[in-house]
Amino acid sequence: MAVPKRKTTPSKRNMRRAHDRLSAPAYIEDADSGELRRPHHIDLKSGMYRGRQVLEPKD
Known part of the structure; x- marks a missing residue:
């Protein structure tokens, strides 16, 4: 079984984990309603998707 010869330093360990966040x-921001x-x-507020009315607007 393979065993590491040296301890992995915290710097190398953290570099490896840098993309795990x-x-x-x-x-x-919606162009028509200004909602996020x-x-x-x-x-969902206006029911629009790509310039088309897809759902009934909520009151």
Whole structure:
């Protein structure tokens, strides 16, 4: 069985883990309503998606 010859330093360990963090979710401002929404998702307030009425708007 393979066994490490030397202890991994904290610097090398942290460099390896540098990409394991969670990324913040992306939000964009809707051009029509000005509300924040996720990209490629329906604006639930107005019911619009890519310039088309998809859902009935909420009151």
